[in-house]
Amino acid sequence: MKSADSLQRRIVVAFLLFGIGASSFFAVVAALAVEGIEVQLVDKRLEAAVAWAAPRQTAGLDVDMPAGLRFHRNGTIPAPLRGLPDGVHKVDVGDTRLHVLAGHNGDDQRDRWVLVDHESDYDKIEVVVYSMFAVAFIGFMLLATLLGRFLGTRVVTPIRELAQSVRNETVPTALTGRKDELGVLARALEAHTTELRAFLDRERYFTGDVSHELRSPLTVIMGASEILMQQADSPIMRAPAERIYRAAREAAECVTVLLLLARAPELGAQPPVAVDEIAEDEVEKYRPLVAGKPVSMRFVDGPPLSVRAPRELCAAAIGNLVRNACQYTDQGEVRVVLLPGQVVVEDTGPGLPPAVVATLGLGSGSPSIGSAGTGLGLALARRICDFLGAGFAYAPREGGGSRFTITFAAADSRPIHAGLTPG
Incomplete structure (x- = not known):
C-alpha cells in the first residue's frame, strides 16, 4: 500500500487540517481583539488627552500632561512629526516607537498640533501576545499530529491485523471478541471465510473423487478399444x-485436467514448458478431425514461448480451442498463430452462439448456427486460463468465424534447452 493511500496518514492529515483551520479562526479573532484593545488603550487615551489639552493651550493656560505624554503645537512640533495627516500614527524615531495623534484647530489647517505618547508599552505587549500565539500554534500543530498518529494507530492497527488475518485465512479471537464495529466485521468475515472454505473443500473433494472414479473405467475402455x-x-x-479410443483418451485427459485444477499446484514451483511446442502438437493431434472436409489446418510458428505451469x-x-475450431468449421481454414506471449486460434466457422458468449462473459458475438456444446470446452479453457493467470479473449473474425487469444502474463520468450531451466 502506498503511504499516500494509508488510512493512518489520512487521519493525521485530517487532524492537521482541523488544527490549521481552528488556529486560523482563533488567529483572526485574536488579531481583531488585539487591534480593538489597542484602539481602546492607546487611541482613545490620546483622544481624551487632546480633548483636555487643546482648549487649555489655546487659552494660554498651563498644560500639565500625564507622564509620558507631550503636547506640541505649530513651531514646537518636532521635525520628524511635522506634516503628519490627521489621525493616529506609529512613528519610529531611532529605536523608539511613538504613538502620535495629529490634528488641527478648527478650520485653520496651519494651526496644527500633535500629542506624543513616549512611554506606551502596548507594542511590547502586542509582540508578547503574538509570540505567545505563535508558540501556541506550533504546540497545537504538534498536539494535533501526535493525537492523529495515536488515534490513527489505534484505528488502523486492528484493521491491518484483520486484513492480514483474512489473507492468512484465520481471524484471531481478539478481533472477533471485540464489541465494536470492528468485531462485527471480523465475525462476519470469519463466518464468510468458513463458509467459502467449506464450499471450496466440497468442490475440490467432489472433483477429485469423481476424477479418481472415472479413471478406472476410462482405462478399461481405452484398453478394450486398443x-x-x-x-x-x-x-x-x-x-x-x-x-x-479417441473419445476415451480425451475423457482421460479431461479427468487429468480436473484433478490438477482440484489440487491447485503451485505454479512457481513448476518447471517451464514450451507453449509453442504444445500448440504445434495440439494442431497435429486434432488434424484428423478436418480430414475429408474442405478445411485447411495451419500452424504459424512464432517466437519461442515458455511458462511455468503443468x-x-x-x-x-x-x-x-483447436478441437472446437475443427469440429465446427465445415469449410475454410483453422489456423493457430504464435505471437509474443500469445497463442491465437482462428477459424472460419459459424462463430459462437450468443448464449455461449453471454455465459462466458466474452463480449458480443455474432449469431451462430453452431452447437451450443462448444461452451463446455470453452468454459474449461477459460477456467484453466484463470488458474494460470493468463488472459482469455474472444472476438468475431473478420469475414466470419472466431478468434480466440490466450495471453500468458508470465511468459518467457527464451527457448528451453534440454537439461536447462531458465532462471
Whole structure:
C-alpha cells in the first residue's frame, strides 16, 4: 500500500487540517481583539488627552500632561512629526516607537498640533501576545499530529491485523471478541471465510473423487478399444474402435485436467514448458478431425514461448480451442498463430452462439448456427486460463468465424534447452 493511500496518514492529515483551520479562526479573532484593545488603550487615551489639552493651550493656560505624554503645537512640533495627516500614527524615531495623534484647530489647517505618547508599552505587549500565539500554534500543530498518529494507530492497527488475518485465512479471537464495529466485521468475515472454505473443500473433494472414479473405467475402455483396433479385420470395424479410443483418451485427459485444477499446484514451483511446442502438437493431434472436409489446418510458428505451469493444463487450454475450431468449421481454414506471449486460434466457422458468449462473459458475438456444446470446452479453457493467470479473449473474425487469444502474463520468450531451466 502506498503511504499516500494509508488510512493512518489520512487521519493525521485530517487532524492537521482541523488544527490549521481552528488556529486560523482563533488567529483572526485574536488579531481583531488585539487591534480593538489597542484602539481602546492607546487611541482613545490620546483622544481624551487632546480633548483636555487643546482648549487649555489655546487659552494660554498651563498644560500639565500625564507622564509620558507631550503636547506640541505649530513651531514646537518636532521635525520628524511635522506634516503628519490627521489621525493616529506609529512613528519610529531611532529605536523608539511613538504613538502620535495629529490634528488641527478648527478650520485653520496651519494651526496644527500633535500629542506624543513616549512611554506606551502596548507594542511590547502586542509582540508578547503574538509570540505567545505563535508558540501556541506550533504546540497545537504538534498536539494535533501526535493525537492523529495515536488515534490513527489505534484505528488502523486492528484493521491491518484483520486484513492480514483474512489473507492468512484465520481471524484471531481478539478481533472477533471485540464489541465494536470492528468485531462485527471480523465475525462476519470469519463466518464468510468458513463458509467459502467449506464450499471450496466440497468442490475440490467432489472433483477429485469423481476424477479418481472415472479413471478406472476410462482405462478399461481405452484398453478394450486398443484390442478392437488390433483385431479389426476391416476399416468398417476399425473406425468405431478408433473413435471409442479417441473419445476415451480425451475423457482421460479431461479427468487429468480436473484433478490438477482440484489440487491447485503451485505454479512457481513448476518447471517451464514450451507453449509453442504444445500448440504445434495440439494442431497435429486434432488434424484428423478436418480430414475429408474442405478445411485447411495451419500452424504459424512464432517466437519461442515458455511458462511455468503443468504441461497438461496448457495442452488442455489450447487443445479445447483447436478441437472446437475443427469440429465446427465445415469449410475454410483453422489456423493457430504464435505471437509474443500469445497463442491465437482462428477459424472460419459459424462463430459462437450468443448464449455461449453471454455465459462466458466474452463480449458480443455474432449469431451462430453452431452447437451450443462448444461452451463446455470453452468454459474449461477459460477456467484453466484463470488458474494460470493468463488472459482469455474472444472476438468475431473478420469475414466470419472466431478468434480466440490466450495471453500468458508470465511468459518467457527464451527457448528451453534440454537439461536447462531458465532462471
